[in-house]
Amino acid sequence: MTDSHLNALLPMLQGCSHLRFLGLYGNPLSTAVLKDLLQKTLELPNLHQVVYPFPVDCYKREPP
Numbered sequence: 001m002t003d004s005h006l007n008a009l010l011p012m013l014q015g016c017s018h019l020r021f022l023g024l025y026g027n028p029l030s031t032a033v034l035k036d037l038l039q040k041t042l043e044l045p046n047l048h049q050v051v052y053p054f055p056v057d058c059y060k061r062e063p064p
Helices: 003-013 031-041
Strands: 021-023 049-051
Touching (some): 031 049
16 A cells, blocks of 8 residues: 555545554555554544554665
8 A cells, every 4th residue: 555545545544433453564655644644543432553664754765
């Protein structure tokens, strides 16, 4: 999943009031999108665990 995919899903995720776990580890997401996700999911009352990936802008990609 990339930034654009998660941005498209965020409005739907906000309506998932019974969501308890969200695992995003291993997805190439940026810090900005992860911050947006955090802010928008704070309102979900049953969300108790989120597994975030390391943001792609925090590490260098190896040359091809």
